[in-house]
Amino acid sequence: MTAEQTGPVVRTPHGAVRGRYEQGIAVFRGIPYAAPPFGPRRFRPPEPPEPWDGVRDAGAFGPTAPKPPYSEAFARYLSDPVISGDDCLNLNVWTPAPGPAARLPVLVWLHGGALTRGSSAVLVYDGRTFARDGIVCVSVNYRLGVEGYGLFPDAPPNPGLRDQFAALRWVHETITAFGGDPGNVTLAGQSAGAISAGALIAAPKAQGLVRRAILQSGPPEVLERDKVRRMVRRMANRLKTPATAEAFAAVDRDLLLRTQADIGRLSSPVLGGPTFGIVEDGDLVPRDPLRALVDGEAAQDVDLLMGWTRDEYRLWLVPGGLLERVDRLGAVALAGAMARCHAGHEVLRRYRALHPGAGTAEIVGQMVTDHLLRIPLHRLADARPGSSYVYEFAWPSLLSGLGACHALELGFVFDTGDVPESARLAGEGAPQELADAMHAAWVRFAATGDPGWQTWDDTHPVRIFGDGPPHIAYGPRDPEVALWSAAVPTVPEPSPASDARPPGVELASAVRRLRRSVGARRR
Numbered sequence: 001m002t003a004e005q006t007g008p009v010v011r012t013p014h015g016a017v018r019g020r021y022e023q024g025i026a027v028f029r030g031i032p033y034a035a036p037p038f039g040p041r042r043f044r045p046p047e048p049p050e051p052w053d054g055v056r057d058a059g060a061f062g063p064t065a066p067k068p069p070y071s072e073a074f075a076r077y078l079s080d081p082v083i084s085g086d087d088c089l090n091l092n093v094w095t096p097a098p099g100p101a102a103r104l105p106v107l108v109w110l111h112g113g114a115l116t117r118g119s120s121a122v123l124v125y126d127g128r129t130f131a132r133d134g135i136v137c138v139s140v141n142y143r144l145g146v147e148g149y150g151l152f153p154d155a156p157p158n159p160g161l162r163d164q165f166a167a168l169r170w171v172h173e174t175i176t177a178f179g180g181d182p183g184n185v186t187l188a189g190q191s192a193g194a195i196s197a198g199a200l201i202a203a204p205k206a207q208g209l210v211r212r213a214i215l216q217s218g219p220p221e222v223l224e225r226d227k228v229r230r231m232v233r234r235m236a237n238r239l240k241t242p243a244t245a246e247a248f249a250a251v252d253r254d255l256l257l258r259t260q261a262d263i264g265r266l267s268s269p270v271l272g273g274p275t276f277g278i279v280e281d282g283d284l285v286p287r288d289p290l291r292a293l294v295d296g297e298a299a300q301d302v303d304l305l306m307g308w309t310r311d312e313y314r315l316w317l318v319p320g321g322l323l324e325r326v327d328r329l330g331a332v333a334l335a336g337a338m339a340r341c342h343a344g345h346e347v348l349r350r351y352r353a354l355h356p357g358a359g360t361a362e363i364v365g366q367m368v369t370d371h372l373l374r375i376p377l378h379r380l381a382d383a384r385p386g387s388s389y390v391y392e393f394a395w396p397s398l399l400s401g402l403g404a405c406h407a408l409e410l411g412f413v414f415d416t417g418d419v420p421e422s423a424r425l426a427g428e429g430a431p432q433e434l435a436d437a438m439h440a441a442w443v444r445f446a447a448t449g450d451p452g453w454q455t456w457d458d459t460h461p462v463r464i465f466g467d468g469p470p471h472i473a474y475g476p477r478d479p480e481v482a483l484w485s486a487a488v489p490t491v492p493e494p495s496p497a498s499d500a501r502p503p504g505v506e507l508a509s510a511v512r513r514l515r516r517s518v519g520a521r522r523r
Contacts, residue, residue: 006018007019007020007021007059008020008021008026008028008098009055010028010098010177010178011177012031012170012174012177013170013173013174014032014048014049014050014051014052015051015052015053015054015055015056016054016055016056017031017055017056017057017058018055018056018057018058018059019058019059019093019098020059022128023128023132024096024132025094025095025096025128025131025132026093026094026095026096026097026098026131026178027092027093027094027128028058028092028093028094028095028178029058029059029060029061029062029092030058030060030061030062030063030087030090030092031056031058031062031090031091031092031093032049032062032087032089032090033046033049033089033090033091033140033166033167033170034046034047034048034049034089034163034166034167035047035048035049035050035089036086036087036088036089037086037088037089037143037147037159037163038086042147042245042249043147043150043152043155043159043245043248043249044155044156044159045156045159045162046089046159046162046163046166049089061081061083061092061120061121062083062085062087062088062090062141063083063084063085063086063087063088063090063141064081064082064083064088064119064121064141065088065119065141065142065143065144065147065148066088066144066145066147066253066256066257067080067082067113067116067117067118067119067144067145067257068116068117068145068257068258068260068261069082069261070117071319071320073319073320074319074320076319076424077315077319077399077402077424077425078407078424078425079122079123079124079421079424080113080117080118080119080122081119081121081122083119083121088141088143089141089142089143089163089166089167090120090141091120091138091139091140091141091167091170092120092127092138092139093127093136093137093138093175093178094126094127094128094130094131094136094137094138095131095136095137095178095179095180096131096132096134096136096179097179098177098178098179099177099179100176100177100179101179102136102179102180103176103179103180103181103184104134104135104136104179104180104181105134105135105136105180105181105184105185105186105446105447106135106136106137106138106171106175106180106181106182106184106185106186106446107127107130107135107136107137107138107185107186107188107442107446108138108139108140108167108168108171108185108186108187108188109125109127109137109138109139109140109188109189109193110140110142110164110187110188110189110192110193110194110196110197111125111139111140111189111190111192111193112189112190112191112192112193112194112217112218112407113144113191113192114191114192114267114275114276115144115145115148115149115160115192115195115196115276115277115278116144116145116260116264116276117144118144118192118193119141120139120140120141121141122421123416123419123421124410124411124414124416124419124421124422125139125410125414125416126414126416126419127139127414129414129415129416129439130414130442130443130446133439133440133443134443134447135443135446135447136175136178136179136180138167138171138175138180140163140164140167142160142161142163142164142167143159143160143163144160145257145260145276146231146232146235146248146256146260146276147159147160148160148161148163148276149161149228149276149277149278150228150231150232150245150248150276151225151228151229151232151279152232152243152244152245152248153243153244154244154245154246155245156281156283157225157279157281157285158278158279158281158284158285160196161196161199161200161278161284161285162284164196164200165200165203165205165206165284168185168187168200168206168209168210169209171185171209172185172209183211184211184447185209185210185211185212186210186211186212186213186214186445186446187200187201187210187212187213187214188213188214188216188442188446189214189215189216189218190216190217190218190407190410191216191217191218191406191407192218193216193218194214194215194216194217194218194219195218195219195220195221195277195278196278197213197214197215197218198213198215198218198219198220198221198289198290198293199220199221199222199278199285199289201213201220201289201293201298201299201302202220202285202289202290202292202293202298202299203284203285203289203298204286204298205283205284207298207299210299210302211301211302211303211449212302212303212304212305212445212446212449213299213302213303213304213305214304214305214306214442214445215304215305215306215307215377216306216307216308216409216410216413217307217308217309217312217373217406217407218373219290219306219372219373219376219377219380220288220289220290220293220376220380221277221278221288221289221290221376222277222278222279222280222285222288222289223275223277223278223279224279225279225280227274227275227277228275228276228277228279229243230274231263231264231274231275231276232248234263234274235248235256235259235260235263236248238259238262238263239251239255239256239259264276268316269312269313269316269368269372290376290379290380293380293383293384294379294380294383295383296383296384296385299386300385300386301386302386303386303387303388303389303445303449304380304381304384304386304387304388304389305388305389305390305391305441305442305445305451306377306380306381306388306389306390306391307377307390307391307392307393307409307463308369308373308374308377308392308393309392309393309394309404309405309406309407309408309409310392310393310394310403310404310467311365311396311402311403311404311405312365312369312373312405312406313361313364313365313366313368313369313405313406314365314401314402314403314404314405314406315402315405315406315407315408315425316365316406317361317365318401318402318405323361323401324361326360326361326364327359327360327361329360330360333360333361333364334348334360334363334364336364337363337364337367337368338367340368340371341367341368341370341371342371343367343371347367348363348367351363351366351367377390378390378460381456382456384456387449387450387455387456388455388456389445389450389451389453389455389456389463390456390460390461390462390463391441391451391462391463391464391465392462392463392464392465392473393408393409393412393438393465393466394464394465394466394467395408395412395430395431395434395465395466395467396466397425397426397427398426398427398428398429398430399425399426399427402425404466405425407425408425408426409438409465410422411425411426411430411435412430412434412435412438412439412465413438413439413442414439415435415436415438415439417430417432417435434465434466437465437470438465440452441453441463451463453472454472459474459475460474460475461473461474462474
């Protein structure tokens with residue numbers, strides 16, 4: 001038999017795996033990097049998998065982490081396959097040259113999904129195109145939602161992030177056998193995956209594991225522990241059980257997921273609300289990763305590629321008609337956005353001047369996008385001692401209303417516009433030349449640390465993809481960034497008891513009314 005017929009075999013620290021050759025690329029799917037996180041391992045840090053004898057088949061994607069489905073409105077745009085099974089701490093490898101002699105650059109991909117959804121089995125994330133272009137691509141499953149980011153008094157925090165760290169260690173120890181260079185690893189992620197990548201490159205325990213990082217639509221951040229505790233307590237109240245890991249482990253898994261989805265129904269990047277996230281834990285995350293990176297105490301030799309889409313907020317508001325709903329809410333929505341962003345009336349007046357004729361939803365969306373994404377990434381690029389590169393994805397979807405929305409760029413980054421899942425966001429007929437340009441930039445960055453344009457400096461060069469031919473815009477691409485830098489101080493999140501508000505507006509009440517109103521539409 002030929003190698004094409006038998007499939008490539010690679011030995012990992014826990015046993016041998018047999019992959020498949022697909023169009024000349026060796027593909028290994030569903031390789032366990034940690035033991036199933038259930039039974040006595042529930043809500044605990046990951047442990048090594050049990051070694052196996054013989055050769056384990058690695059031809060199919062492994063089980064996905066437990067997660068609730070997307071709502072019907074979001075499922076129109078986002079694919080999220082479910083593969084049953086407990087062995088969900090697994091990863092996939094695409095390589096053009098399995099074997100220790102190749103020493104190729106490596107890209108490790110962390111999927112997005114608000115830390116509650118998503119998986120490495122989403123076909124948009126197919127790593128074959130990176131392998132085709134000389135990059136060993138690894139994609140990772142990790143625990144989600146309450147299983148991965150619930151905060152309990154009887155369990156360590158951040159088990160989902162610890163899963164990712166375990167996968168990164170696996171890459172460092174094992175990727176040579178698959179043809180990769182453990183000294184040339186790029187850690188990349190989008191949205192929650194980018195937030196996770198930022199936390200990992202800042203983690204003292206992870207120093208030396210990553211040479212470069214790509215943060216797409218997500219800056220490094222941590223949530224207040226009380227905010228995550230409130231999510232767990234609300235679930236506990238609904239379930240009528242103590243807010244402990246031991247009690248949650250005794251709850252039927254499907255009921256736990258349904259309760260999580262219901263409690264999180266009012267959560268969104270625009271509205272805030274109950275959510276799960278990374279917290280400082282005194283161990284893997286000893287301090288706010290953004291502050292650690294800005295202060296220069298972490299990842300000093302890690303090159304960064306960072307960016308956003310021009311209309312991030314449209315994926316958060318268009319599904320289910322929420323864009324029109326926010327427009328109708330008018331002053332209530334604006335008050336909620338100002339509370340979310342700690343902004344006063346002067347900032348709001350400047351946004352209106354910059355967007356004459358814009359509706360409430362556009363003002364709210366751009367304000368929150370600046371607050372959550374553009375400003376932190378600008379500040380990180382400004383502070384970094386190493387090389388940083390910044391981009392904006394500006395091509396509008398062919399589907400009505402989406403614009404250049406959150407996650408739209410992924411089919412271009414992976415050059416997977418030929419899979420139906422990409423068309424859910426982009427529509428039919430997305431430009432291949434844009435995919436060629438974006439994918440080539442990521443390949444070049446992973447291989448050399450230079451995506452092909454000017455490194456960040458005092459002129460603030462931003463590479464624009466999708467607004468005509470790729471080009472550089474100097475200075476903040478969106479004028480709001482400059483206004484925010486001057487008008488909005490860096491302040492901590494206000495406590496729930498804070499009564500800070502723009503003059504004449506009851507902000508806490510406005511935010512509650514906005515969440516209730518939008519939540520009613522989601523039902």
